[in-house]
Amino acid sequence: MSEKKATRNAYGEALVELGAVNDKVVVLDADLAPSVMTNGFAKQFPDRYFNTGIAEANMVDMSAGLSTMGFIPFCSTFAIFGAGRVYEMVRNSVAYPRFNVKLGMTHAGITVGEDGSSHQSIEDIALMRVIPNMTVIVPCDANEAKKATFAAAEMDGPVYLRFARPSSYVFEEDMPFEIGKANVLRDGDDGVIFACGLMVKPAVDAADALKEQGKNISVVNVHTIKPLDKETVLKYATRCKKVLTIEEHSVIGGLGDAVADAIIGHGDFSFRKLGIQDQFGQSGTPAQLLEVYGLSDAQILEAAKEMF
Amino acid sequence: MDIKELKEVCRQVRIDIINEVTEAASGHPGGSLSAVEMLVALYFKVMNIDPKDPQKADRDRFVLSKGHAAPGLYAVLAERGYFDKEELHTLRKLGSKLQGHPDPRKLPGIDAATGSLGQGISIAVGMALGAKIAGNGAKVYTMVGDGEMQEGMVWEAAMAAANYKLDNFTVFVDNNGLQISGTNDEVMSLGNIHAKYEAFGFDVIEVEDGNDIEQILAAIAVPHTPGKPKCIIAHTVKGKGVSFMENSVGWHGTAPKEDQRQAALKELEG
Numbered sequence: 010m011s012e013k014k015a016t017r018n019a020y021g022e023a024l025v026e027l028g029a030v031n032d033k034v035v036v037l038d039a040d041l042a043p044s045v046m047t048n049g050f051a052k053q054f055p056d057r058y059f060n061t062g063i064a065e066a067n068m069v070d071m072s073a074g075l076s077t078m079g080f081i082p083f084c085s086t087f088a089i090f091g092a093g094r095v096y097e098m099v100r101n102s103v104a105y106p107r108f109n110v111k112l113g114m115t116h117a118g119i120t121v122g123e124d125g126s127s128h129q130s131i132e133d134i135a136l137m138r139v140i141p142n143m144t145v146i147v148p149c150d151a152n153e154a155k156k157a158t159f160a161a162a163e164m165d166g167p168v169y170l171r172f173a174r175p176s177s178y179v180f181e182e183d184m185p186f187e188i189g190k191a192n193v194l195r196d197g198d199d200g201v202i203f204a205c206g207l208m209v210k211p212a213v214d215a216a217d218a219l220k221e222q223g224k225n226i227s228v229v230n231v232h233t234i235k236p237l238d239k240e241t242v243l244k245y246a247t248r249c250k251k252v253l254t255i256e257e258h259s260v261i262g263g264l265g266d267a268v269a270d271a272i273i274g275h276g277d278f279s280f281r282k283l284g285i286q287d288q289f290g291q292s293g294t295p296a297q298l299l300e301v302y303g304l305s306d307a308q309i310l311e312a313a314k315e316m317f
Numbered sequence: 318m319d320i321k322e323l324k325e326v327c328r329q330v331r332i333d334i335i336n337e338v339t340e341a342a343s344g345h346p347g348g349s350l351s352a353v354e355m356l357v358a359l360y361f362k363v364m365n366i367d368p369k370d371p372q373k374a375d376r377d378r379f380v381l382s383k384g385h386a387a388p389g390l391y392a393v394l395a396e397r398g399y400f401d402k403e404e405l406h407t408l409r410k411l412g413s414k415l416q417g418h419p420d421p422r423k424l425p426g427i428d429a430a431t432g433s434l435g436q437g438i439s440i441a442v443g444m445a446l447g448a449k450i451a452g453n454g455a456k457v458y459t460m461v462g463d464g465e466m467q468e469g470m471v472w473e474a475a476m477a478a479a480n481y482k483l484d485n486f487t488v489f490v491d492n493n494g495l496q497i498s499g500t501n502d503e504v505m506s507l508g509n510i511h512a513k514y515e516a517f518g519f520d521v522i523e524v525e526d527g528n529d530i531e532q533i534l535a536a537i538a539v540p541h542t543p544g545k546p547k548c549i550i551a552h553t554v555k556g557k558g559v560s561f562m563e564n565s566v567g568w569h570g571t572a573p574k575e576d577q578r579q580a581a582l583k584e585l586e587g
Contacts, residue, residue: 035450056450062480067439067473074443077421077428078451079374082443097433098470102440106421106430 013176016206017115019151020172021046023158024083024113028054034162037072037084039065044174045085045115065090066098069110073102076109081162084110088117088171092133104142104167111161112137115172117147118257119285119302120207120295122174129290135262137169138235144188145235147171147256147264149209150179153232156186164188171206173257175295178210184230191238193245197225200251200317203242205231205264208255208283211306215313224317234264239271246272251279253316255309257299260284283312318361323530326396327357331558332585333392333405339578341388341409344417347568348462349389351493351553354530356393359458363537368398371425375453378444380429382437382471383462383491384418385570391415391424399426435468437461438488442474445486445546460489464496467505472517475546479518484541488519488548492527493555495566514548527551528558559584 027034028050035057042048042060051058061068065086072082085091091114092099103110114133121129137145146161146168148154154172161168184192194209195216204212209230216226227245231238246252252272254265265282272278285302299305303312318326330353338344356379360366364377381390388408395402400414407413414424418432428444431437441459448455461471478486490510494500501507514521522536536549555569556562559581573581 059446059481061477062473064470064473064476066435066470067442067477070436070439070470070474071443071446071477073429074380074440074445075447076443077378077440078444078447078453078455080447080450098436098439101430101433102436 012179014151014179015174015176016148016151016154017046017172017174019154020113020115020158020170021049023155024050025053027159027162028057031081031162033079033081035059035075035080035082037061037068037082039063039068039086039090041086045113047085065095069095069098070102072110073108082110083113085113085115087128088114088130088133089128092130092136092169096136100140104140107142107166109165109167111168111170113158113170113172116174117171118173118206119290119298120173120175120257122295122298123292125292126289131259131285131290132262133171134234134256134258134264138262138267142167143235144168144233146188146233147205148232149206149230150177152179153184153186157232160186160188173207177207186232189233189236189238191241192230192232193227193241194230195226195228197227198249199224199226200253201227201229201245201249202253202255202313203229203231203264203268204255205234206257208257208304211309212255214306215310218310219313219317226313226317231264234267237267237271242268242271243275246278247276251317253281253283253313255283257304258284260286279316281312281316283309320531323357323361326361327353327530328585330357330389330392330396332582333395334388335559335573335578335581335585337388337392337405337408338572339575340406342572343409344388344572345385345570346388346573347495347555347562347565348383348491348493349386350557350559350562351528351555352386352389352460352491353557354528354533355460355489355491355551356389358530358533358537360393360397362534364458368426371399375455377456378428378441378458380437380441380444380459381419381431382441382459383434383465384432384437387417387419390419394426400424434465435470438471439474442478442483442486445478445483446481448485449481449483456485458487458489460491463490463492463494463501463507463510464504466507466510475514475517475519478546482544483546484544486546488546490548490550491553492550493553495555495564495569497569499566510550518545519548520545521548521550524549524551527553
């Protein structure tokens, strides 16, 4: 079994590597460096690192200003603040003028765990996805998190990167990463699972378990929620007819809705969205919370069995 | 350009503002008129800019944090030659470069999208910090409204400007004393603005008559203390230059009717 690693850690490592090859990269956080993993960059490149204090709105708009001076700011805090608290700064100061600001937001979803609902962002994908000009990426593991961070630096324009707190499974296969191009991890005709973030691994496991029962299920890792790879989504939905989406996010406005938008009007599908059912999180261990909200490995397998 | 010529530009800008807002049948004349001398001083005398090369890398920056004063800024940019004055007739109309609030992707000379209050000053702090780390010598100016300072993030930005020792950064406060629903004191008292900025680490200069361009220029000329940002509190008159608009809350966001335009132009054209 491969070593586990948090996507936020990979983000921190990618920033350090980026800093070494691109002197336009600057990093900002709002007093959470050890949590959002910007401390490596801070140590290596103190002249290009800014702890803006506990003032997220100012951090985002300072990033907007820095981008106009030719820099590539990566600003980071918890997703609840970076997408929620400063939503309107992101919308008006960053996305509207299409500034080159990267929002590297960590501790997304309920796997934040013990901190509880106040710190568990279950609506950030929805909030960022409705903003024109915004690219939204949810990496499935540490390797993808690193590639996504590099890709975000390469492209011109605002990007929202969603990272998780806990250590999580790292896929052994070397997956390609291209913004807006979903990765097909399992290819079958009996059903398709579209998943993102930490839900990709249990989706693959469910498909593998069903294979032993003679069911061939496709699994598509939709790392880019926006722009959505509509071609791949539509191709697999049309071929498989039975569509299951899984996300560590509210079922309102996230991956499931993005997939539904892409396939609506293109045929008859059975469709089910797994995610957090329009309710707030709470304190608990990540494993307990996944269970409470219906996203444990066993519950995902059960849902897949019912569906396919 | 001498003072007499600058005053003439100010007069012309005020005429442009009245025409823009009347033709748009919406917009914010009061806070545009109070800001004129500061804008003209910056664009015609102070800033290192080139209207023919609006993206010049080492240019000084101005961010209109009180973005609703866009008609004033647009008039100044047009008078300075950033774009054809004819464009002023399109303010707030469908397809116009002159959006209701400034849009850097549409209009040359605009560097930030502002209008949602409190954000421009923060963007400007980021620019000033960027100029410092790039070492390009650019100076950054921003203007906040007094009512705007009720937004908490203005003070996040002020704190950051002092923290990062931004001695290339100047905040103008267009202190006309009025906001949409009344005087600042009636709505939410700002207390001692001078003491507040000083406490946040700024050098503070008060301009007794912020609609006197000589006084504005004198305040800008005061050098920065090394390592300190500067705040210029300009005591201005909302609606300045049009008697029936002066010090009147009602002209914050109301466009003149045609007869009111004629009355205003008569005063401004003398």
